[in-house]
Amino acid sequence: MFGGYNDKNREKWVAQKLAQVPAGYRILDAGAGELRYKKFCGHLNYVSQDFGQYEGEGNQKGLQTGTWNNSKIDIISDITSIPEPDASFDAILCVEVFEHIPNPILAIIEFQRLLKPGGVLILTAPFCSLTHFAPYHYYSGFNSYFYERFLPENNFKILELKENGNYFDYFAQELIRLPRVAKQYSFRFMNLYIRLVQILLLPLLYFLSKKDKGSSEILTYGFHILAQKS
Numbered sequence: 273m274f275g276g277y278n279d280k281n282r283e284k285w286v287a288q289k290l291a292q293v294p295a296g297y298r299i300l301d302a303g304a305g306e307l308r309y310k311k312f313c314g315h316l317n318y319v320s321q322d323f324g325q326y327e328g329e330g331n332q333k334g335l336q337t338g339t340w341n342n343s344k345i346d347i348i349s350d351i352t353s354i355p356e357p358d359a360s361f362d363a364i365l366c367v368e369v370f371e372h373i374p375n376p377i378l379a380i381i382e383f384q385r386l387l388k389p390g391g392v393l394i395l396t397a398p399f400c401s402l403t404h405f406a407p408y409h410y411y412s413g414f415n416s417y418f419y420e421r422f423l424p425e426n427n428f429k430i431l432e433l434k435e436n437g438n439y440f441d442y443f444a445q446e447l448i449r450l451p452r453v454a455k456q457y458s459f460r461f462m463n464l465y466i467r468l469v470q471i472l473l474l475p476l477l478y479f480l481s482k483k484d485k486g487s488s489e490i491l492t493y494g495f496h497i498l499a500q501k502s
């Protein structure tokens with residue numbers, strides 16, 4: 273469905289990048305949660321890490337999952353202090369985690385420590401996100417300029433920095449989410465009217481997205497980054 277491409281785009285990109293990591297390489301899935309991306313790492317020596325404190329309910333504010341299973345995590349630790357030796361990984365995967373880290377720059381420094389020279393970092397994070405997993409949600413998102421500043425400052429060369437979606441895609445995503453938000457925070461008996469608005473607006477947003485001329489510079493779902501330790 274148009275407006276629901278955020279997650280699909282990200283999973284497709286992550287799967288492609290993981291497939292390019294040579295077989296047998298040791299990879300760290302940092303902030304792995306429920307090991308969603310382990311299925312793409314069958315050819316790799318996969319190690320998962322997470323802080324292990326989120327259980328699905330959080331503080332019951334914002335968007336929560338309801339349930340969350342941390343039982344299969346290999347390393348329970350702070351992401352900025354992972355008990356592994358220097359240069360012990362060939363690759364690091366970190367998907368939609370930075371907004372949940374109080375100091376994400378320290379995570380970049382830790383990834384630099386853990387990667388071997390020439391090792392790759394596969395990283396995604398939102399540009400604009402609603403409050404989720406509260407109280408473990410510290411940033412609404414990150415601009416491309418964040419990565420362009422702090423990755424090179426910490427010995428990473430950016431190989432790819434790709435936006436996920438554009439302004440019109442994001443607007444469509446929130447229009448699709450509107451019934452859930454209305455039910456939780458406003459008048460729940462508006463689904464028929466909201467559906468009529470969706471029928472009118474979603475085709476227009478789809479058309480505008482197809483004709484897009486760079487609106488991702490003002491709003492996008494997030495960014496996908498491939499970087500290499502120098």
